[in-house]
Amino acid sequence: MSEPTSPSRPSVLVVDDNAAFLDNLEELLGDAGYAVRGASSCKAARERVREGFDVALVDLRLPDGDGTALAAELKAASPDSEVVLLTGFATLETAVAAVRAGACAYLMKPCAPQELLLTLEQAMRQVRLHAEKRELARRAQVTEKLAAVGTMTAGLSHEIRNPLNAAALQLSVLERRLRRLPDGQQAPLLEPLLLVRDEIRRLDHILEDFLQFARPREFRPASVDVNEMLRRVVDLLSGQAASRKVSLEVTPREAPVPSVAGEEERLRQVLINLCLNALEATPAGGTVTLSAGHEGGRVWLTVDDSGPGVPQEARDRIFEPFFTTKAQGSGLGLSIVHAIVTQHGGSLEVDTAPGGGARFILRMPLAG
Known part of the structure; x- marks a missing residue:
């Protein structure tokens, strides 16, 4: 079983009514590593935009509308994405209109493949920059909340x-x-x-x-046996899984997983927290599955459930302090888990499990 990966191919929406041109672009961009979706009209593009995109290539002349107006709509619908306008009839007026519509580039058709790929890469740099700014803003917000928690700690402890x-x-x-x-x-x-x-x-x-x-305690890493840790977690939670009529299992492996560097008790706390959340989210008759493996100098572990999954709009905030989708709770459980993983030099992300539920992916460095 290979390391789980999240969908990471940048997506390109191509809006053009020339079927042959669409086919050529899908082949060219697909070979370059882009996930390509086509639309032959403004109406089709508006439907496609709901699926999300990183960069849109939009023809100026479309059968049911103007590409410049569509570009402005696409930017309004997805401000962190970029739009590149294409035309076979370039004029100064259309270039100015493209800039006003929020397009980051303006290309003449037919354009050389290298020129198109270079323009796309430049647009993707802007998209990544938007994402970095958003992440920095999120981290600043988390830092403010952490400061508030630290201020409250002494009073809470005593009062x-x-x-x-x-x-x-x-x-x-x-x-x-x-x-x-x-x-x-x-x-x-x-x-x-x-x-x-x-x-x-x-x-x-x-x-x-x-x-x-x-007040996280001092970090004292040692070699942690991942296989034994998984066994202990399943043993500890098997009773709760049975009471919920949920199957809790570990995917069998042909070879043992190498040890990681960390504190066994705290890493076990991470897995127990993730498994408890998965058990709560999984209906009776469902399954929670733990998997582990190693690749590229690191160990990965996944916790999959067959519940409803984590909504897309909650994924960016799920590790924030005080954010919770539960009726009760402090909203700190996953924040603590994330803090422990980060202290261990690892990473934690949320994705969709193969069965449609939630998948949490933990990656840790191998023990030295």
Whole structure:
């Protein structure tokens, strides 16, 4: 089984009513590593744009509209993408209109293949620059949230943890006294007490998430046996999987996976968190699958589920502090997981599993 990859080929939308020209471009650009989709009209292009694109090659003259106006629509629909206008009848007016429409380039047809490929690469540089700016803005937002968590930590540790511990202690004393009562009198009194105890435990776990995220402990790497770690994770969670009527399994391998450099306890925490999320998302009768392998000097692990998957609009934010799609929770679980993986020199990303559910891909450096 080879290393899982995310769809990474840049996509090009070609809008032209010349079928032969479309075919030629699809072959040329496909061989150059682009994923190409064609549209022969403005209407077809508007439908295609919903699928997303990195660069659009748009003919100025289309059977149901003007390419310049379409270019402006495409830029408005996908501001981080780029548009290149094509024409066989170049004039100064059309060049000015192309710039006003937001096009990054303007080519004469027929254009030499190398000129077209060079223009596409320049457009892709702009697309990558947009993506980098967006990522920098996201990181700045995360940094601000981290600073807020750090400021709150000292107060939370003292002002919340101490009262919680005191309340838990008193509940424990009260529970022991209630259990001395006759059996018939215990049940109606214990039910609300146990409910309060569970809620205190939940608050304590949320507080622990805050503290762990705000004050990560010192990193002390060692050699971690990936195969043994996977076995232990499955053993620990097999009971929860059975109670949910979900199958939890590890994809068998012919050869063991090499060890990675890290802290076994924390990496196990990463996998347990990812697996618990997968179990929650998977309906009864579904499957959560762990896989592992190595390629190119690194080990990869995947956690796949057969649930509904992660919506595209949530993927860019799923590792942000306090972002959650759950009705309950601190929104720090995946942020902590991401922080642990980053501290280990690894990477974590979300994708779509082969069965349509969520796939989390963890990549880690091999142990030295």
